[in-house]
Amino acid sequence: MKTINLAIIGAGGYGDYCLGLLERFVDPESYRLVAAIDPFYEKIPRYTQLTAQGVPMYRTPEEFFAASSADLVLIASPIHLHKEQCLLALRHGAHVLCEKPLAPILQDALDIRAAVSASGRKLGVGFQMSFCDPIQNLKRDIQAGLLGAPKALRTYVSWQRYDSYYNSPWRGHIRDAQGHWVLDSILTNATAHYLHNTCFVLGDRFDTAAMPQTLAVELYNGKGIETFDTAFVSGKFASGCDFFLALTHSGDRNVDPILQYTFEHAVVTASGNDDSAEIIATFDDGSTKNYGAALGEYHVAQKLRTMIAVAADPSVDVPCTPDTVLPHLTMCNAIFDQADVYPLPADRMERVSTPEPGVFMRGLADDAWTCFQTGKLPSALGFDWAHRPTNIQLEGYHAFSGERFCKKEEIHT
Known part of the structure; x- marks a missing residue:
């Protein structure tokens, strides 16, 4: 296979993680790292290593493209920079792998698609x-049709996030310091994969995702951030298949993702940590099919291997494109535009000091688990901390408004 020239924008943080994936899970003969682009490249974890390897460093993508070129650009920069960096790379003839989310708002994603x-x-x-x-x-x-008609797709995640997680200029923020939309939340960032996957597996083609017909949410804020750290999401697809997600960063214990996708003739489950979360279908007759551990790092690196292959041979298909992510982004934008956010009860929040400082709600992990098992929102189960859900209008929703965030009352108190 042709060796392609690869540049990375944002070489610290998640970009550093991607560089590690490249080292461990990608054929070194398939790519040549021609640039690490970061405004603070002296501070990136691999600065010494990359310098020793002779990898050129640039502070901006513009500086890089003025001096060089790439077949593939990996964008792992902050969310609000994605649009302009995607457009710049495309103008300079590069293929692009942009980390999720593609953009904070629908309008930007549509511009990138164009x-x-x-x-x-x-x-x-x-x-x-x-x-x-x-x-x-x-x-x-x-x-x-091997599994029969889809009936109900459910996901549960209780990932504890400590104070340090939100010590960031963009995590948990609606805008950054310069006023750019960020819209960071548990739905758009940490557990975005599971909301997107709910739509993706029901897509009618290799690279499509289904758009829900109905959507209702309950959103909660236990961290005192600008957005929300806990979300309960309920909806239905045109096929009649229900979906439900119980997601929190304020749970009182850490639980790795649990998926339960119920079909007419089989139940598909996955649970455990990233490397052991095997996706297993159990059929009505008791037989099983093990699809493998989709969340392990080897599989995470598949996006890198695929896009390197695309850069070497553009006839290779891409399974996740700007079109593919539109259902997820539409839901997230509509939720931000329309949904109320309520605080978790102060008298149930407990501050911990180990393994590091953070605040979590007593009993929330169990309550969220009950919601997952029943497929019901907290208010429907009568939890005394719950508030009424917001029914999200998806039909005809094509652009993020953001009008409510021009006011002070965007987060209920």
């Missing part, structure tokens, strides 16, 4: 579950 079409290049969005073989094989079996 630029991709005009450029003749390809752009993949880094929802890694869409790229990996276990999910792709599951999706093929769903499309082939």
